[in-house]
Structures are given as structure tokens and as C-alpha cells.
Amino acid sequence: MVLCPVIRKLQHQWVVLASASPRRREILSQTGLRFEVVPSRFKENLQKASFPTPHAYAVETAKQKALEVACRMHQKDLRTPDIVIGADTIVTVGGLILEKPVDKQDAYSMLSRLNGTEHSVFTGVAIVHCCSTDGRLHTEVTEFYEETRVRFSELSEELLREYIDSGEPTDKAGGYGIQALGGMLVESAHGDFLNVVGFPLNRFCRELTRLYYPPPREGPQQLTHDPLPALDTRDNLSDAEGGGSDAAQSQEACGGRAEAGGERTQAEGAQEAASNRTGDGPPPFPIGLLELIDGFKASKALFTACKLKVFDLLKDETPLRASEIASRFGAPRGGVAQLLDVCVALGLLEKTRRAYSNTDLASRHLVSDVEYSLHGLVMHHNDHTWNLFSHLERAILAGPGPGHTSLGDKATHLSQNSRDQSKEATLGLLRATHGLAKLTARQVATAFDLSWFTSACHLGGCTGALAHALAREYPRLQVTVFDLPEVLEHVACFQPEGRQTEQIRFLPGDFFTESLPDADLYVLSRILSDWEDDKVHELLSRISGSCKPGGGLLLVDTVWDEEGPENATVDEARRAARNGLRRALDGLVWPPRAQRSLAEYRRLLQRHGFRDVAETRAGDQLHVLLGTRPSPREAVPTRPLRGRLHCRDA
Numbered sequence: 001m002v003l004c005p006v007i008r009k010l011q012h013q014w015v016v017l018a019s020a021s022p023r024r025r026e027i028l029s030q031t032g033l034r035f036e037v038v039p040s041r042f043k044e045n046l047q048k049a050s051f052p053t054p055h056a057y058a059v060e061t062a063k064q065k066a067l068e069v070a071c072r073m074h075q076k077d078l079r080t081p082d083i084v085i086g087a088d089t090i091v092t093v094g095g096l097i098l099e100k101p102v103d104k105q106d107a108y109s110m111l112s113r114l115n116g117t118e119h120s121v122f123t124g125v126a127i128v129h130c131c132s133t134d135g136r137l138h139t140e141v142t143e144f145y146e147e148t149r150v151r152f153s154e155l156s157e158e159l160l161r162e163y164i165d166s167g168e169p170t171d172k173a174g175g176y177g178i179q180a181l182g183g184m185l186v187e188s189a190h191g192d193f194l195n196v197v198g199f200p201l202n203r204f205c206r207e208l209t210r211l212y213y214p215p216p217r218e219g220p221q222q223l224t225h226d227p228l229p230a231l232d233t234r235d236n237l238s239d240a241e242g243g244g245s246d247a248a249q250s251q252e253a254c255g256g257r258a259e260a261g262g263e264r265t266q267a268e269g270a271q272e273a274a275s276n277r278t279g280d281g282p283p284p285f286p287i288g289l290l291e292l293i294d295g296f297k298a299s300k301a302l303f304t305a306c307k308l309k310v311f312d313l314l315k316d317e318t319p320l321r322a323s324e325i326a327s328r329f330g331a332p333r334g335g336v337a338q339l340l341d342v343c344v345a346l347g348l349l350e351k352t353r354r355a356y357s358n359t360d361l362a363s364r365h366l367v368s369d370v371e372y373s374l375h376g377l378v379m380h381h382n383d384h385t386w387n388l389f390s391h392l393e394r395a396i397l398a399g400p401g402p403g404h405t406s407l408g409d410k411a412t413h414l415s416q417n418s419r420d421q422s423k424e425a426t427l428g429l430l431r432a433t434h435g436l437a438k439l440t441a442r443q444v445a446t447a448f449d450l451s452w453f454t455s456a457c458h459l460g461g462c463t464g465a466l467a468h469a470l471a472r473e474y475p476r477l478q479v480t481v482f483d484l485p486e487v488l489e490h491v492a493c494f495q496p497e498g499r500q501t502e503q504i505r506f507l508p509g510d511f512f513t514e515s516l517p518d519a520d521l522y523v524l525s526r527i528l529s530d531w532e533d534d535k536v537h538e539l540l541s542r543i544s545g546s547c548k549p550g551g552g553l554l555l556v557d558t559v560w561d562e563e564g565p566e567n568a569t570v571d572e573a574r575r576a577a578r579n580g581l582r583r584a585l586d587g588l589v590w591p592p593r594a595q596r597s598l599a600e601y602r603r604l605l606q607r608h609g610f611r612d613v614a615e616t617r618a619g620d621q622l623h624v625l626l627g628t629r630p631s632p633r634e635a636v637p638t639r640p641l642r643g644r645l646h647c648r649d650a
């Protein structure tokens with residue numbers, strides 16, 4: 001069974017695992033992936049001292065293992081696999097890198113070092129996408145590593161000796177196998193268990209997802225090949241010429257030219273095959289740039305498929321042919337079939353025997369009436385954001401000014417007073433925000449333990465997505481959703497059925513002009529970044545004035561100085577950068593928002609009398625702060641303000 005949708009995307013690719021490790025084979029086959037095993041002949045002898053970190057060494061070794069197999073297969077078979085996966089597992093302790101012990105004595109000294117202490121197990125992984133043009137191998141490498149911290153308990157000499165005699169340490173990094181007898185040595189393990197066993201499966205699936213959604217890479221996907229059996233060990237690919245991986249020979253195959261002298265190392269040969277070529281030839285094909293150039297087309301295809309409700313048509317899981325879908329739209333088959341094929345390429349639809357069905361991703365998020373639907377968000381971007389961005393140049397040249405830009409004028413109707421908006425526009429905006437709010441609601445509700453509060457008031461709580469998550473997590477909590485009457489008149493259609501409904505009430509009102517409902521806990525989610533400082537102070541002082549001693553304020557928002565969590569992985573840092581990019585892009589067409597740093601939000605809470613401010617993250621985009629009110633305080637009288645739609649545009 002294939003649980004990870006991205007694995008399905010690889011089912012027609014020729015995937016090779018460049019490893020002799022039975023553990024890696026077993027772990028990878030658990031995904032349902034069809035792959036072939038071709039053990040690497042790369043000699044694991046890179047200079048450890050030349051790497052800045054132990055994991056850099058593991059990643060490079062993994063890469064060279066995979067590149068060696070890619071080159072050899074290309075040369076010997078004249079058939080190039082689409083993807084070659086290499087991995088290398090090492091154990092590090094006190095700055096030392098431990099690989100597989102060479103003998104019992106070596107195993108003993110490794111295990112003695114690990115005895116009673118904590119060490120790290122790193123597995124470096126390389127996913128090499130290959131393609132062949134004019135007899136030359138071109139590769140694109142994605143690499144990453146995962147760390148697991150393992151602690152051994154204090155072990156007796158006798159136990160270590162017995163363990164070594166069992167023979168288990170021989171083929172395992174650090175001289176132990178956590179998955180078997182070696183599990184008895186381990187007191188604790190923090191991180192991915194499978195990473196210790198030789199392959200970080202979870203991270204691997206996440207990396208594949210990152211690579212294949214959105215649009216799959218063009219190069220490797222254009223290759224065709226015959227389907228191969230799920231598991232087929234082809235250890236013995238070559239060997240008419242006597243095996244061994246000769247660098248010059250493999251260079252000839254990979255680069256289409258022989259290297260006189262043949263003094264180059266295998267690593268160098270494989271490295272060059274990685275197509276980082278410089279010099280006279282054309283520069284490497286800029287896949288990333290072309291994807292960027294074409295990116296808008298992919299978005300528009302998705303928007304159009306959503307507008308036509310293609311994913312709704314396919315939601316009952318009966319695959320339909322292009323002609324059937326076209327006839328439902330009363331449209332000619334040709335264009336519809338093309339759109340459907342684009343959706344297949346984008347990973348939104350699957351095509352089997354000329355019939356189309358939704359991928360898991362589409363079933364979960366693009367069908368309009370499912371729980372975690374983002375259909376409303378897509379429609380909002382199609383109907384509003386798309387037009388705004390077509391005026392981007394004008395917006396930039398006009399620059400910010402009084403009343404913002406001519407584009408800004410157009411834009412403000414999206415985030416302005418909802419009384420000015422048509423009912424349909426308000427509903428569209430609510431659908432867009434509801435989809436996103438639902439996706440993050442549980443993470444926000446559980447960011448802190450709120451079980452000591454008995455009543456909460458979500459100010460500007462819109463459709464109640466967060467209120468429902470709070471009610472679900474805290475069965476004692478009564479939640480009031482306080483929002484403008486013109487917002488609340490539309491929320492009935494967003495309410496799920498269930499027990500939590502009894503814990504939730506919707507109260508119309510304007511949090512700037514009307515008294516706030518009583519509550520132990522006030523919640524503000526993505527509100528403050530819509531307002532400049534004077535309004536923010538006004539609102540916080542009203543909340544502070546209504547908040548009882550011991551009550552709290554839960555503040556949820558994006559922050560401008562986001563760098564990802566402390567000790568962020570490369571992945572997390574990238575995500576943080578992408579969030580920043582999204583905000584920067586929005587800033588080009590919408591009136592600038594009052595983005596604040598985490599420290600500024602913390603100071604705001606403190607200034608308005610909230611103490612012990614704690615902060616954490618909820619998912620990729622949101623930061624959550626919780627402050628409590630130690631003593632009662634008078635509410636500061638406020639000027640009445642115009643009401644507005646308290647939910648962020650998407």
C-alpha cells in the first residue's frame with residue numbers, strides 16, 4: 001500500500017537504491033516504492049578531516065555512492081535510471097566519526113567509547129535525478145541528512161564482549177544495531193529511529209514532497225523506460241571488464257570522453273558527472289529559472305480547474321474520461337483534456353487508462369466541500385489577487401503614497417470595512433480565510449496548555465474555525481466568537497456538526513466600539529498586523545481593561561523577523577524564507593501591513609499589563625504568544641471606530 005502520495009508519482013520512474021544494506025532495502029520497500037538494488041562500489045575513503053562537520057562527510061559519501069552507481073549503469077547498460085538513491089550512516093562521539101568496525105577489537109573500542117554516554121547517528125542521503133543527452137549523463141543532486149541522538153546505558157565489560165561475539169556489530173556503523181540485540185544497549189533515542197537503522201524514511205518522504213510538489217522536474221520526467229520489477233538485485237552489472245569502478249572508464253561513460261592518464265579519483269569522476277561543468281560548453285540548463293518563468297501558468301491552470309470544479313466532479317472516486325468531463329461542462333473535449341493533463345503533471349490528478357481521478361492532495365484540499373478545503377482560497381486568488389498582480393508594475397512605479405497607489409485603491413476593497421463589500425465578496429473572503437484557519441486551528445489551540453481557562457472570547461473570530469478547535473481540545477471551555485454582524489450573518493454554513501457546538505456562541509459586535517464579552521482568555525488571531533500602532537494600543541488596552549486578574553491573552557500572528565526556529569534545519573529555514581517571500585509579494589500590491597517582530601509583540605503585551613509572556617510557533621507561518629493579567633486594570637476609553645472585517649484576506 002502506498003501511503004505517501006509522492007511515492008505514487010515515482011511509480012513510473014526507474015528508481016535505484018545504491019546500497020547493499022538490507023536495512024535500507026527493507027525500510028524503503030515499506031513505502032511501496034518500486035525500486036532496484038544496485039550496491040555502490042564507491043570506496044568510503046573520503047578525507048574526514050576535510051569536511052567542516054561529520055554530517056557533511058556522510059552527505060558527501062552518500063552522494064558519491066549514488067553517483068558511482070548512476071555512472072556505472074549509464075556506462076554499462078546505456079540505460080540511465082531516473083533516480084538513484086544513496087545513503088551513508090555514521091556514528092559520532094566526541095568529535096570522532098565511527099563507521100563499520102574492521103574487526104572485533106575495533107568493535108570493542110567503538111562500543112567502549114559509546115558506553116554510558118550520548119552520541120549522534122547521522123545518515124546522509126542523496127537523491128540523484130539522472131538523464132542522458134547525447135550519450136552524456138546529467139545529474140541533479142538533492143542531499144540532506146538527519147540526526148538522531150542515542151544514549152547507551154552503563155554496560156558491563158562482559159555484556160559488551162558477549163554482544164561483539166554475537167557477530168552483530170560487524171556491518172553496522174558504531175558497531176551496534178539498534179533494531180536487534182543492540183537495542184539492549186540503548187537507554188534512549190531522540191529523533192527518527194529508522195535514521196539509526198540506516199535510512200531516515202520520514203525526512204526522505206518530506207524531501208520528495210518538496211521536490212515534486214509543486215511541478216515535478218522536467219528533465220528526469222521526460223525519460224522513458226520499461227517498467228521494472230519491484231525488487232531486483234543487480235549487483236553484477238558490469239563485469240565483463242573485471243568490475244571495479246575505474247574512474248577514467250566511468251568518466252568516459254558519464255561525460256562521453258576519455259581522460260588520458262586516468263589518475264583522477266572515482267569521486268572526482270563522479271563529481272564531474274554531476275554536470276557542474278564550466279568552461280566552453282553552454283551553462284547548465286536553468287531548470288529552476290524556467291520553472292519560475294512558467295510558474296504563473298501552473299497557478300492559473302489550478303485556478304481554472306477549481307473554478308470549473310473539476311475536483312468536485314471527481315470526488316466520488318469514479319475515474320472519468322476527458323470526454324465525459326468535457327460534456328459535463330458543455331465544452332469541446334480538446335481543451336478540457338489538455339487542462340486535465342496539465343493537472344496530472346502538477347500532481348493534482350492521476351490518469352489511468354485514459355481516465356482521470358483526484359490525487360490525495362486534490363481530494364483533501366481542492367474539492368470545495370471537504371473539511372480542509374482550500375477551494376475558497378484558490379477562488380479568492382483567481383477572482384481578486386490575480387488581477388491585482390497583473391498591475392504590479394504600475395503599483396511599484398507609483399509607489400506608496402497618500403491613499404496608497406492606484407492599484408492599492410483597487411486592493412483596499414479586499415481588506416476594508418466589510419460594510420462596503422457585497423455579500424458575495426464577504427462570503428468569498430470568509431471561504432478563503434476559513435480554509436487556512438482550519439488548517440492551523442489545532443496547532444494554535446494546542447500551542448499552550450489552556451485547560452485552566454473556562455471561558456474564551458475570540459475577537460474577530462470570523463467563522464469560528466479556531467473556536468471549534470479550542471472547544472474540541474478543552475471540553476470545559478466556553479468560547480464566544482465576537483465579530484461584526486455582517487460577518488456573522490454568513491457563518492452558519494461554516495459550522496460543523498458535533499458536540500463542540502454547545503460550547504460555542506457567536507456574538508455580533510465591534511471590538512473597537514462595543515464592550516467586550518466577559519472571558520478568562522481573549523484571543524486575537526491575525527488581527528494586529530492589520531492595524532497601525534495607535535489602533536493596536538487602543539484594542540489591547542480595551543482587552544486589558546476587560547481581562548480579569550489571572551486571565552490571559554492569546555496572540556496569534558505572523559512576524560516579520562521570522563528565521564525559523566532556533567537551530568532551524570535547512571528545510572525550516574527555507575520555509576521561513578518562503579513565508580517572508582509571500583509577505584513581501586503581498587506587500588507589492590496591498591497597502592503595507594504593520595508587520596511586527598516577535599519582540600515587538602512581546603513588548604506590546606507587556607505594555608498592556610500582560611505578564612509572563614510565553615511564545616511558541618504553530619506550524620510554518622504563525623507565532624503564538626500567551627500573556628496573563630496579574631491585576632485588574634481600568635479600561636482606557638476609546639474613540640469609536642469604523643467597523644471592519646476582522647479576518648485577514650488570504
Ligand SMILES: Cc1cn([C@H]2C[C@H](O)[C@@H](COP(=O)(O)OP(=O)(O)OP(=O)(O)O)O2)c(=O)[nH]c1=O
Binds near residue numbers: 022039091
Ligand atoms: C547505528 C546503526 C547502523 N546500522 C547500519 C546501517 C548501515 O547499513 C550501516 C552503516 O554503513 P553504511 O556505510 O552507511 O552502509 P552499508 O555499508 O551497510 O551499505 P551501503 O554502503 O552499500 O549503502 O550500519 C544499523 O543497521 N543499525 C544501527 O543501529
